[in-house]
Amino acid sequence: MILRPLALIAALGLPVAAQAANRECAQSPGKVIELCVFVDQGQAFYQVSRRGVPVLAPSTLGLGFAGEPRARYTALGNARRAAVDTQWEQPWGEQRLIRDNHNELAVTLTGDTPLNSSVGVTFRLFDDGIGFRYDYGAIPAGQAVSVTADHSQFRTVGAYQAWWYEALGQERDEYLYTQTDARRITLAETPLTMKGENGLYLSFHEAALVDFPSMLLAGDGAGTLSARPMPWPDGVLARKTGPFTTPWRTVLIGESAGALADSRIELNLNEPSRIADISWFKPTKYVGVWWEMHLKKTTWGSGPTHGANTANVERYMDFAAKYGFGGVLVEGWNKGWDGEWTEHGDQFSFTEPYPDFDIRAITAYGKAKGVELIGHHETGGAVVNYAAQLEDAMKLYQDVGVSVVKTGYVKHSGDILDENGGKQWFAGQYMVRHHLHAVEVAAAHRIAIDAHEPVKDTGLRRTWPNMISREGARGQEFNAWGTPTNPPEHTVILPFTRMLAGPMDYTPGIFDITHGKAEVTERVQSTLATQLALYVVLYSPVQMAADLPENYEARPDAFQFIRDVPTDWETSRTLAGEIGDYIVVARQPRGGKDWFLGALTDEEARTLGQPLTFLTPGKRYEAQIYRDGPDADYRTNPTALVTERRIVTSKDVLTFNLAPGGGTAIRFKLLN
Amino acid sequence: MILRPLALIAALGLPVAAQAANRECAQSPGKVIELCVFVDQGQAFYQVSRRGVPVLAPSTLGLGFAGEPRARYTALGNARRAAVDTQWEQPWGEQRLIRDNHNELAVTLTGDTPLNSSVGVTFRLFDDGIGFRYDYGAIPAGQAVSVTADHSQFRTVGAYQAWWYEALGQERDEYLYTQTDARRITLAETPLTMKGENGLYLSFHEAALVDFPSMLLAGDGAGTLSARPMPWPDGVLARKTGPFTTPWRTVLIGESAGALADSRIELNLNEPSRIADISWFKPTKYVGVWWEMHLKKTTWGSGPTHGANTANVERYMDFAAKYGFGGVLVEGWNKGWDGEWTEHGDQFSFTEPYPDFDIRAITAYGKAKGVELIGHHETGGAVVNYAAQLEDAMKLYQDVGVSVVKTGYVKHSGDILDENGGKQWFAGQYMVRHHLHAVEVAAAHRIAIDAHEPVKDTGLRRTWPNMISREGARGQEFNAWGTPTNPPEHTVILPFTRMLAGPMDYTPGIFDITHGKAEVTERVQSTLATQLALYVVLYSPVQMAADLPENYEARPDAFQFIRDVPTDWETSRTLAGEIGDYIVVARQPRGGKDWFLGALTDEEARTLGQPLTFLTPGKRYEAQIYRDGPDADYRTNPTALVTERRIVTSKDVLTFNLAPGGGTAIRFKLLN
Structure with a gap:
């Protein structure tokens, strides 16, 4: 037997008994939430309580990388603390002034594999919950790494009911919620909201999802939820280049369902705006050539029943102007809608209107009445085709005075193909990158994005305030043709689940x-x-x-x-x-x-x-x-x-x- | 809130305290191994000890299905016991007579989701280990189900060293082993062999892998290994039709490394032969037009350096006949080898020899000397192309008197594409099906298969005795061009790891x-x-x-x-x-x-x-x-x-x- 370097370290790295120096704790500003982080038996844990009531039992931390055995964390060090109480202003939103009042505890885990030799973990404790993220700042600049495991756990204590749906495979988030004992969760999308017999309400989610796969949560049948980032086709979870930080993983903790809904942790854990001037985006109401298609009165596709014809659109513009709506959405205006478009989205052109849709006449007509065209880019999930046209597509809309574009990624078969023909999950790292890229190109053209079939919201509107709204749940459209349509409880579940993510x-x-x-x-x-x-x-x-x-x-x-x-x-x-x-x-x-x-x-x-x-x-x-x-x-x-x-x-x-x-x-x- | 049927059951399904009736135990024939199975807090567990020493702490059981919340197992029932002591004969093998001496304990888990309402678990206890499998016999005939989780755990007790490699993604099993603390396992292939500080040797594997994905094992950093079947491209683990049983999951337990190597549990847990007459296959030694290609003296591809030319092959046949070898392997004999063949395996023809390879002359030449051609089918991982030609390919070989074919699935990029262009793992359910299909077609033509880049062996040679050997590890070929080549320890690791699976x-x-x-x-x-x-x-x-x-x-x-x-x-x-x-x-x-x-x-x-x-x-x-x-x-x-x-x-x-x-x-x- 040759003891290779890693094995040698393992042989020497005997379990270290938990010592005072290997445990750091912090409280939220109002001393409501307490969190401790510690290292024991080679693993790193955090635990959370609220006013003395255990919320999360010791839960593991850290990522795993291709080519490395699982890290053994041997020490906790370099604890840094900060107290923040500030407020900032949203350019638009559900709340103009947002208070950010938290205590921060940052520690370094010392591990015994190269990529884990020094792992930063930053916790932010608010009175209504926590967030934490990893900082792999010690990975040399430019070094490519493959994240193959996410050991982040959330070990709940006691009995909870959960509102969730099975996040199976690669489909978008358009399901009815089911309510079960939380131990019956298989694989759930976030925000994942639960109500405890102890009177506490929890919601698990993440914030600032940038260049990382969206996280699902897997249940173990006994109350532990484990992070399950959506993989690339080859099973790698994330492809990163050192150094990097991860998104924040968040837990909202409150004594009422409304406390979750009114938490601003999601926004507070995102970075300030990168868009210097967002004044060109004005919140607005809009009507659209849309429901008539869902009702099959007109069609997205071309021909005698084509809904997106100039006369019909101008009729909607007249209506909008008369009643004070700022915009008219028009779907089906561009070439590519004929036939089974969800299966050949690569036929969509985002610069060529159908002949009966005179985009310049329509937008001029609207401008005279103070009504904007709301743009529409349905990709059919063909993101390669969309990305190739993105610049031209946004330029066209900017030229004609469109400032809001609804995007769509409908793909009935569930397969989104990348440049290499690989099947991408709808919110893996590839799609997370794509959506943000689209938003950035749009911003350069002073266009705001309202994404349907999106990656779930993680508060990025703070940083990119032109990322204004999304779908990402069963919307009203299911009331046209859903089987069944949305039951009444749906819209009293959404405010405490999907809406915790954002608009x-x-x-x-x-x-x-x-x-x-x-x-x-x-x-x-x-x-x-x-x-x-x-x-x-x-x-x-x-x-x-x-x-x-x-x-x-x-x-x-x-x-x-x-x-x-x-x-x-x-x-x-x-x-x-x-x-x-x-x-x-x-x-x-x-x-x-x-x-x-x-x-x-x-x-x-x-x-x-x-x-x-x-x-x-x-x-x-x-x-x-x-x-x-x-x-x-x-x-x-x-x-x-x-x-x-x-x-x-x-x-x-x-x-x-x-x-x-x-x-x-x-x-x-x-x-x- | 509407309490849907499932939620209703969950609300009523309060945790049941473990009772005597919810626990069944059994011992191996020599009272060496003891196993108990029980239901507690809605989960089903088994635990294993050896002469009173805990080997596996309570470890969860069961599968999860698409469209169902996680099962809560509420009762254990219908315990059935059997004692078996018999022996059977291998037509060929490392041991002619195999003793099968085990005690069987079969129980039924009663669960509260439709597909888990009655789950059979059968344990077989040998003196040198155990096996268990699930019997979803209550799923109605013909009902299609998607397995989305495998909750089978192996919770080791105490400190172990493990010999393993990272089973990352979709590549074949050709790696050097590393030795680490078993808690550092990330995702490992089986057989996964470990040596404990308590003097015990364990090896985790499976038997009778038929129409189910190959199982990897994921570590949790604390000694628990969890089953990770290789998924379909859409994340589903297995697509089954009710009723069905799973492969056996096995644990070899011994007081020496050799005890693992000499265990026959693997074979005993497979079904008896389905091939009435296997007398046409004779174990043999062979030489081949092969190493000279690895040394770059000749080439697989056509042209002046082509190794598989008639004269060269006949030279090997002369040599084989002179020294008593039964066969001559010839690679590179068929059309498709020119260029980057690992990336376009669909160009392989399995019935068209290159012009300088006169297959009928060669086989006639060999027959006169008592030497067989060993056939070769390199697919380049293009299984769709291979499957389409399989019948014709085997018929050709049968016609010319070939009784052993070496197959190959080399794909440097790691992507095996199915009929729909989906990227398949090398040992997911799709490939498990493919390999067995190839073996069955071969058997109909009285041909035995020696698969390279195979699905790991799980003892199927008992049932299909024309499935004679495989690669599935770093072989001698790496000593031609490996970087590095196989170190000396490799061949004293293989007997206790890879070789536990089979030849x-x-x-x-x-x-x-x-x-x-x-x-x-x-x-x-x-x-x-x-x-x-x-x-x-x-x-x-x-x-x-x-x-x-x-x-x-x-x-x-x-x-x-x-x-x-x-x-x-x-x-x-x-x-x-x-x-x-x-x-x-x-x-x-x-x-x-x-x-x-x-x-x-x-x-x-x-x-x-x-x-x-x-x-x-x-x-x-x-x-x-x-x-x-x-x-x-x-x-x-x-x-x-x-x-x-x-x-x-x-x-x-x-x-x-x-x-x-x-x-x-x-x-x-x-x-x-």
Whole structure:
């Protein structure tokens, strides 16, 4: 036997008993969260508690690399601490001023393989959760490494219920959530939200996902979740060049579901903006040549039923201008939509409109009315084709005055092919790179991106504020053709799961609830009031009014709320809620003194008493209320809507009588 | 919130405290091994001890399926027990009669997901180890299911050293082994062999790998190994149709390294032969037009340097006939070898010889001399191309009297593409199916397969006795061009690791040790005596004499051993050995009264005293000894060989003075 260098080190590297010097602890600013990191028996661990209640049992840390045996961490050292309490301003968002109040603990793990010889781990402790990331700063500059394992664990303590879906394989994130004992999780997407018998709510996610694969979480049947980054086709998790840091892995910890929704950890763990001037992007509402295609009234493809024809688009522009919408989305405008486009996305041209779509006439027409074209780039998952045209595609849109582009990566077979024909997961490192590259090219052309079938949001809008919104969940489109369509609980699960990641372009506002379908599971499963409340509950800086113009003009009573509701906010608060049951959200418009409120329930009728303490004391407001009619029910009478006006103050308590599948939307208009 | 059926079951499925009825135990026939299986906290576990010493701590069981939350096992039931003590005969092999002495414990796990509602687990306990497999017999016939997780664990207790290599990605198994603390295992191929501070030797592997992905083992840094079946390109581990059973997962447990090598669990856990008449396959030695290509004297490709020309092949046939070899392997005989063939294996034709290779003339020429052509099918990893020609290819060989075909799957880029262009791992379910299909087509044509770049052996030769040998490790070919070539320890690691799986076509017998290379790490790193001993140590029913004819004729003293050594055995015993240090193996020829012995050391000189108690008492033998010369050293004087004859009996003790990198080969010829 030859003892090779690595084996020699292993033979000498006897387990080191945990010593005081091998353990470092820190608390969050309000002493709510405590975290310790330590080395024992060759492994590095962290553990977390909240006000003395164990949240995470000792959980392993670190990455593994190709060509190296698993590291044995022999010491913990070089602890550095920092306390931060600052605030910063979002150029647009659900909250203008964001407080960043955390204590930082950074340590170095000393390991016995070359790439692990000195691993930095930085923890940030907030009162509502933690984040940590690895700093492989000791890997020499330019050295290429392959990450083949992520040993990051989250070992929960006690019994939890989880809201999750199986993140199987390579498909996009468009599933219904299921609720189970958290020990039954197989492989779950994040944010992964759980509710404990101990009264705690947890959500696991990551922040600042840049040039690294998106992380899934695998359950072990006993409450431990392990990081599972989406691999390259050859099984390597990440290809990096030294030195590098990883994304932040985050755990939100609160005593209510709303505490998770109102956490700003996600944004705080991202870097400040790299875009000097984002003033060209204005949050807006938009309509579009879109729902009519989902209803099969017109088509994406060319021919006599082609939806994206100049006359039709100008009709939408007239409507938009009349009712104050800033944009008109048009899908199916460019060559490539004919035939099974999800299987040959490489036929898409992003610079050649169909002949009946006169892009310059349309944009000039809109400009005269103060309405922008919302651009659209459906790639069919053919990212190589899209990347090759990206510069020209963005330049065209910039030339004609488009400032927002919705992108799409629909691929029914689930296969996204790279330059080498390799099948890429939808959010592996390759696609993470692609999406950010698209955003950067777009930024150079003063274009904002609203990505559908995206990599999940990890707060990158702070750094790239033209990365404005995304899909990444089952949106309203499933209410056109889903089997089944979204059940009422879906939109009271999203605020505590998917929405923790960031804005979602859910496209609310379908007024023709039944759209000709007899079965409730084949059409929108909500009341009309719910469709209004969604504009407040599901935040996005671009909000679609998804239905057809004629359906809005048929219900001017309800439509008034959509006309009034803004898409940019001074502040936002989740006033009440339980995951999958109900939610009440209030938001104050940016630069305004009004407030808006949205309340939703699941399939059960529910009466909620809501104190209005968020209103400015001493002020009078006209509450313009859009609520379910007395006999409303999403199954039998979805469009029964009552509008009423009441004078209220911060001392009042409003009672919401939510119908099954129902909701309430309110504008609180400041009177004096 | 809607409680869907699964969630409802979860809510009711409270953890069940372990009860007597939820625990079943069994012992091996000699009461050496004890195993218990139980259900606790919703999970199913097994644990193993040997004479009261814990070997495996409670380790989880079960598979996971797409579309199902993780099972909660709520009860253990229907325990069935059996005791087996029988023996069966191998048609050829390292041991004619195989004793199968085990106790069986089969239980049913009751779970709360549809596919896990009733999971059978069958354990077989031998005195030298265990095997277990799952029986998903309750899945309805014809129901397609996707296995997405394998929860099988092996939780070792205490400190072990392991001999392993990193099973990264999709490459074949041709690596040097490294020795480390077993906790440093990242992802390892099996057989995975370990030596404990407690004196126990363990080896983890599987048996009867049919229509299921090959299993790798992932370490967790703390001694737990978890099954990691090689996935399909989309991440699914196995696509099965109900009902089905899995391969056996095996653990060999012994008090010596040799005990692992002499275990027959692997064969015993395979099914009896499905080939009624295998008499047409005769174990044999062979030479070949092969090493001269590795030395770049001739080429696989066509042209003036083409090795596979009729005249050259007939020269090898003359040599084979003269010295008693049964076959001549010829590589490079068929169209497709020109250019970068590993990247376009789809250009291979398996029915069209190059014009200078007259296959019918050659085989007729050989037949007249009693020498067979050993066929060769190099696929370049293009399995679709190979599968399409398989029937015709085997028919051609059958027509010309070929009964052994060496196959190859060399693919330097590591990508094996399936019919859909998907990149398949070299031993995922797709390739497991492919290799067995090739063996079955071959069997129909009375052809035996010696697969290179194969799926690892799991004892399938019992069921398909035309699956005779394989590569699946770093063979002698690396001594032609490896960087570095195989160090001396390699061949004293293989018997306790790779060889536990089954026969290996290592191709020993290189006499021109240096083959013109000055650096020891660029040529064969052994003495000449070692090259002889390998014929005994590394079992294969087809053994190559890999060197050039002229090199054998230059050393008739050494060559005599190769001429004498058989390739089929009555019995085999590992007399001594330590992993990576040394080994002594004795084998008795099938149908003969002689014995053969091979001894090897690593890079250290070693003196071993070997009692000859395996010889028949009262009989006299002429020991024809081939040993290192007194000043032999693999670095400085590799070809110093002493041959001597001594009369010995079973009461004698032979002392082997093994040079660095040296060995000893002995034929014990019965005298009376």
